[in-house]
Amino acid sequence: MKENKLFRKNLPPRTPEQDDLKKRIEQGMRDVSAQEYDTFVLERGRDRFAIAVKSLVTSVLNPRKHYEALEIGAGTGISTRRLNEIEYIHVTALDIREDYLEFGIRNGRIRSEQAVVGSFSELPFPDESFDVYVGVAILNQRADVDRFYEEISRVLKDGGLVFIPWTKVKDGSIEREMENIKKFPFEITSRGDWYLIGKRKPRMSSRS
């Protein structure tokens, strides 16, 4: 069985309205309200996916350490809520849409201190701020993939981990992402049919 049957099982076919909404989400979701987005993706199994992402993260991290994690494209906090269940990480939840983050706060999934409004093409954090990066269902939201990875590699510490899950297994996204990330200082440490895990390579020392 494909791994993602675990979180996408028994879904009814999409209605024409849901097909239209899916298209609007894939086209940048500017005219999609937080409520509309949240209802749709929860009906389509996003919380099961978020739980699978949490398991993926905990399968790699060391529970005796503390991790500063950056979640990019946190949206309405479906995955933030699950990541918050891991007691040894502190999550910063970034999204360009303040209304989505506010929806997540109102629904008790994101704490106000975690929410940061900002763009992944210009992350509002100093270099080497985070131990972990996670971004759930955001691969098709990026206009400039190179800029995205420049920013992730900048804000991650040496040895920082990147978790790149994707909600589909057969659309070639994971293969494309392998090619995308290759140009940047990351080593792929694990690959499944719905995810990649990588590690930021050490920066070159300036004292030599």
Ligand SMILES: C[S@@+](CC[C@H](N)C(=O)[O-])C[C@H]1O[C@@H](n2cnc3c(N)ncnc32)[C@H](O)[C@@H]1O
């Ligand atoms: C498909 S949603 C995924 C949301 C959440 N991770 C989930 O699984 O429900 C993509 C998210 O990326 C956000 N996004 C799109 N462009 C962005 C950008 N330039 N910077 C930060 N977030 C962005 C959207 O606002 C949206 O919340």
